[in-house]
Amino acid sequence: MKPAVLTGEHYITGDVACAEGALAAGCRFFGAYPITPATEIAEHMAERLPDVGGTFIQMEDEIAAMASILGAAWTGVKSMTATSGPGFSLMMENLGLGVCTETPCVIVNVQRTGPSTGLPTLTGQGDMMQARWGSHGDYEIIALAPSSPQDCFYHTIQAFNLSEKYRVPVLVMADEIVGHMSEKVVIPKASTISLVDRPKPSGRKDRFKLYQPGPNGVAPMPAIGEGYNVHVTGLTHDERGYPAMSVEAQEQMMTNLKGKIRNNLEDIIETESYRLEDAEIVIVSYGISVRTGLTAVDEARKLGYKAGLLRLVTVWPFPEEQIRELAARVKGLITIEINLGQVHYEVERCAGGQAPAHLVGSAGGKIIHPDKVIALIKEKF
Amino acid sequence: MAFWREPLDTQEIQISKGTVHIIQDRCKGCGYCIEFCPKDILAFSDSFNKKGYHPPLAARPDDCVNCHYCEIICPEFAIYSTEDPDIAATETT
Amino acid sequence: MTKNPQKPLKPAAHPLDDLIRTERIPHIWCPGCGIGTVFSSTLKAIKGTGIPYDRFTMVSGIGCSARGAGYVKLDSFHTTHGRAIPFASGIKMANPDLNVIVFSGDGDLFAIGGNHFIHAARRNMDLTVVCVNNLTYGMTGGQVAATTPNRAKTTTTPFGNPDAPFNLPLMASASGASYVARWTILHTRDLTDSINEAMAKKGFSFIEVLSPCPINYGRRNKEKPLDTLKLYQERTIIKNGADPARADIDFDRGVILGKFVDIDRQTCDSMYNSVCRPCSDD
Structure with a gap:
């Protein structure tokens, strides 16, 4: 059995490096659907996850893959999926649900050329605006762009850390060349990789409010079964998480959703x-x-x-x-x-x-x- | 019914007895409990609740056998029955 | 001088109040709508298992029935249209110890979510799926659904529905479900027992519940809520073990209720453990 963090020097593709980065970051659930040129990430996770106590499931489409990682995230695990152009389009609906319900998860998009089926085996960077605005409504999102297999490893870890810290889906916008090329990837010792876990609630469970922002604008997040009786909805909701069909509630929710990103730009943005x-x-x-x-x-x-x-x-x-x-x-x-x-x-x-x-x-x-x-x-x- | 023989153990069988509780302001007046109460003990009341519906009332409360049918068919969690404590007490003796 | 109306000292407590977010009651369901009844049955069944409430979670999609997740005092999820099952599958596979209930409607589960349904059944995902079948899209005002009877009038079939509806028990059983039953909201006791049995059942359980939508379906098809319930009383027949192929909904011929399928098959999560984790201690 291989450990979760494969410390050492490797000669691997960007796709495999993404998968290894995810495992090193603590990802233990992968919802998959095959698509060129991202399939290798799923293949690698299918092989590696059971070994480290994680779960891999290939769903019936990308809509389901995205839905499954949101569900998994609420059980307290770190979850991810990987896709490319057409699959990314199918994920947009539930990406919005992830944003609205503040569900941490990571989506890798190994970009190919579009529109539509386009050039499935060749590179492209045409999904950048879709990454920003692809789901309906107004929102903030985090997207990272790796330039090498080594980046794929680190950026996937970073994506999980940002996702957990800010309770937002984070996109790793790779592309076919980065995904398919092999280069040296150095995986450090597990103890030297700094990981972030989502903020957890404390205090009285009956007074807990699911979307009451913490000090950095991010609300603590319990897992299913911890006794908080949370209600999670994609409808506009109040601090308790209950549907609130009012202009005021919408404004408050948007202030929180945008604020937690916009007020932490210095921490999030890296160049x-x-x-x-x-x-x-x-x-x-x-x-x-x-x-x-x-x-x-x-x-x-x-x-x-x-x-x-x-x-x-x-x-x-x-x-x-x-x-x-x-x-x-x-x-x-x-x-x-x-x-x-x-x-x-x-x-x-x-x-x-x-x-x-x-x-x-x-x-x-x-x-x-x-x-x-x-x-x-x-x-x- | 007149042609039917009365079961021999009628005297020994305890028919449970219940009390119907109606949470008037939850009712939306669908009438399902009234229509399908197996003992036909409920009826629409003449009064309105705060939402403007006629909630049910127990017209023959003594006939309730605590079967809980109204409790589940009510889509509004507005009616339920509890076992009558007096009968429960006699049952234990 | 006005007098306060006489109020009981303690507000009356319904026996299911401990499972309901009472501060959100009254719910949005119309007078005569049967969703509340199915919901009550489901809660009663949860209570009946004796399992601690924090071991349950409820997932819904979008639609009238899907509002159920918002009223249950459990960890509950109101997701996107049609996606309750894959969301629930993610929960189940990530934490197989949880009892995962999907509570949603026919439009959600069988039109937009139909693909997810058959695949979860194929995998024998250990979920309990309760489908309130009111034959229409209630939330959007009564459009034709994948379950609307042929020739029925809806807002998008003003001349009558030219299409044929799905036979849901047949679809579930053909897709591999471990437990398949159908009841109506009139059959509350059987329904509650059935949901309870389905929760105890390992594997993909599916319970279809016929339920009136008096405002958006009944009104256009000259059916008052009590008329619909009379149909449920007079034009149904309980036949446990019946062939699901004969379970079409045709009230003229009589509608079959009961438990169609109850088989044992390894669940998705247990298969994953035995096939993909051969070295594990479990």
Whole structure:
């Protein structure tokens, strides 16, 4: 029997690294439905979970997979699912339920090219706006974007930690290349991985209110069977969790749902920078496209352009403040992403005209070549 | 019924006796308890409850046998019966 | 000077009050609606098991019946339309010690949620599914459902329903359910006993309960609530062990009630343990 944390050096794919990250984070329930290019995560979890006392179930569709991980989460376990484009669309309804009921869980989307069935085996980054706004209604969500198998391991752990801390579904927005490529992944000792568990209630059970926010805006969460008699509903609800069909209740609930994310942006948002200190041209990117950006920065520097890169580890919530500050001091911003403009428009919005925002995008199917970025730099700067 | 022989053990059989309790303000006046009470002891009352429905009243309370049928068929948790303590006491002797 | 109306010193307590969120009563169900009766039966059955309440949880989907989860004083979940069963499956598989009850309606469980139903039955997921079948979508105002009888009038079949309805016991048994029964809200005692038996049963249990929707179905089909209950009294026949293939709902011919299926088959969670955890001590 293998332990939950496979400490050591491995040569594995991003998909497998996601699964290992989940196990290291304490995930013990996986609701699955096969879809290229995310299937390997499910396959790996199917093999590994029973060994560590967890449960794997392949449901009848992605709707059910998403529903099952919400149910499992309320028993007190950490739960997850993994999918790609079409399956991600099917999960949107229950993703909203997860947001509304403040249910911690992790969804990995190994993105492929769409729309519709698209190019199932080829890469894409076209689900970024769906990740932000795909379920109906107004809400806040957290999405991370890994750029390598090593990232897949760490970001999945981070996704669980954020999800537990803020009681919100967290999305790991990988893509086909990151998911399918093999690289060295270092898994540290279990004792060195810091894990976060959801806040638990204390005090009198009969006075407990399910959605009364704690100090950081997040309400403690009991598990089924602990005697709190919780009622959990996707209807607009009051602090007790009871349906409350009023404008005031809606406003209060939205204030809580948005506030717990918006008031903790500094804690949630993570970015990385590369040669950014003196940069005049800033490449903004995330996921696999960061690799295009890193090469492009070096190439541009060789040509005499002061280029740098800002990597969005957290794409949602969007690092607005950081983009704003950069835009005030640089000559221009370039977003690289494998779509024809999604995060680019966010960058443009935050730049607010202080610096021009350009896009190096593609219709999808393959990683963007750095030459395309260099050509744009030569043309515009 | 006149043609039927009275069972020999009639004297020994204890028919339980109950009291009907009506939580008037929960009632929505569907009348199911009245219609289907096996002992036909309930009737609509003339008065209104606070929601404006006519709740049932026990027209022949002494006939209640504490069968709990009204208790379950009532969709409103508005009626229930309890065993009459006097009879219960005699049963134990 | 006004006098306060005479009130009993202690407010009357219904025997099921300990299982009801009494502060949320009155419930939303219309006068004459049978959901409250099915709900009462379910609570009575829970009480009858003698199992501590915190070992139970109730999951509902969306619709009138699905509001049940909001009135029961258990850990309870009001989920999305049709998704009560997969949500409940997640609970059951993550914590098999819990008794998981799905309480929902025919529209929720058999149209939008039909796929989940057959798969949970196939896996023999250890759930007790209580389906209030009122032949229509009550919450949205009485549209045609997957259970609406042929030719019945609804708001979306103003000329009569051209489609055929599902035979729910047949579907459940064909999909592999361990326990299948059908009752009406008139048969409260059998219904309560049946739900109680289904909860004790390991595996996927399904109880269909015929129930009137006087406002949104009955009104359009010239059926007053008491008329519907008279049908339940006069045009039904209890036949335990009957062939579910003969369980179509046709009140002209007579509707079969009773327990159709009661078989023993390994449950999903026990199979998972024996197949996927061969080395475990369990």
